[in-house]
Amino acid sequence: MVDGKHIMVTGATSGIGYAVTKDLLAHGAHVTAVGRNEQRLDELRQLGGNALQAVAFDLTDFERYENLVSSIAPLDGLVHSAGIVENNPLRYFSMEKYQRTVAINQTAPLALISELARSGKLNTHASLVLVSSILGTSIGMKGTAAYAGTKAALAAFAKVMSLELAHRCIRVNCVSPGMVETELVENARQLSSQAIQADKDRYPLGKRYAKPMEISSTVRFLLSIESSFITGQNIIVDGGFSVQ
Ligand SMILES: NC(=O)c1ccc[n+]([C@@H]2O[C@H](COP(=O)([O-])OP(=O)(O)OC[C@H]3O[C@@H](n4cnc5c(N)ncnc54)[C@H](OP(=O)(O)O)[C@@H]3O)[C@@H](O)[C@H]2O)c1
Numbered sequence: 386m387v388d389g390k391h392i393m394v395t396g397a398t399s400g401i402g403y404a405v406t407k408d409l410l411a412h413g414a415h416v417t418a419v420g421r422n423e424q425r426l427d428e429l430r431q432l433g434g435n436a437l438q439a440v441a442f443d444l445t446d447f448e449r450y451e452n453l454v455s456s457i458a459p460l461d462g463l464v465h466s467a468g469i470v471e472n473n474p475l476r477y478f479s480m481e482k483y484q485r486t487v488a489i490n491q492t493a494p495l496a497l498i499s500e501l502a503r504s505g506k507l508n509t510h511a512s513l514v515l516v517s518s519i520l521g522t523s524i525g526m527k528g529t530a531a532y533a534g535t536k537a538a539l540a541a542f543a544k545v546m547s548l549e550l551a552h553r554c555i556r557v558n559c560v561s562p563g564m565v566e567t568e569l570v571e572n573a574r575q576l577s578s579q580a581i582q583a584d585k586d587r588y589p590l591g592k593r594y595a596k597p598m599e600i601s602s603t604v605r606f607l608l609s610i611e612s613s614f615i616t617g618q619n620i621i622v623d624g625g626f627s628v629q
């Protein structure tokens with residue numbers, strides 16, 4: 386149940402965050418949707434009406450976090466879905482790409498949650514969900530050291546933050562998807578359709594990637610009272626890929 390809860394979603398303008406936002410609205414939540422894409426933010430305003438506040442914000446603009454947090458009402462939940470993936474193999478390692486990835490995937494959620502906690506914007510019993518990846522929590526893939534490191538950090542954050550915030554019954558968990566059908570995957574893959582199907586064939590449950598709604602339903606579970614004794618955990622949603 387997320388009915389009447391106020392949830393902030395980062396990365397609300399695309400992919401998993403977009404699906405989470407639509408799902409939360411459909412289940413009666415009020416959403417503060419954060420992203421940079423103005424067109425998508427407008428679409429969300431149309432979709433959510435009074436139940437949605439759309440905020441155009443670059444989450445790597447750390448100097449402005451105080452302004453962002455002071456402008457919102459206290460939260461019952463946060464979903465950090467904003468993130469980027471860039472191939473960055475060891476032999477061609479790019480410091481610029483690395484720093485870009487760390488800034489949005491890793492520093493942003495830590496700085497944001499820290500600011501929310503410091504300024505009293507997390508209600509008692511709030512639930513925070515960090516969207517990680519099996520590449521950080523379960524398996525290795527060539528070329529992804531920078532990305533995987535940021536995603537592993539989120540699982541570590543969930544453990545530490547869950548302890549620091551438990552005295553206020555605030556829970557912190559991760560969701561780690563395998564491949565999901567989103568723009569991020571479209572942009573990251575310059576592969577033939579045969580190669581993509583061969584990759585999908587490695588997913589035991591249905592030989593396909595996850596649909597964004599299959600991630601958002603898990604996120605909604607973690608935001609709701611139904612998961613009231615789960616904290617510091619990482620839930621893998623990958624159709625059985627990582628248990629092979
Ligand atoms: N898709 C997958 O297969 C997959 C698998 C495992 C984990 N994940 C993780 O799931 C999360 C969402 O992935 P996705 O597939 O939904 O990606 P996506 O469709 O590319 O969406 C990424 C989102 O991040 C936002 N974003 C990126 N940089 C930002 C910045 N500097 N400031 C504010 N917002 C920023 C984008 O907002 P704007 O477009 O408005 O800038 C967009 O809403 C990511 O953290 C990703 O690592 C994805």
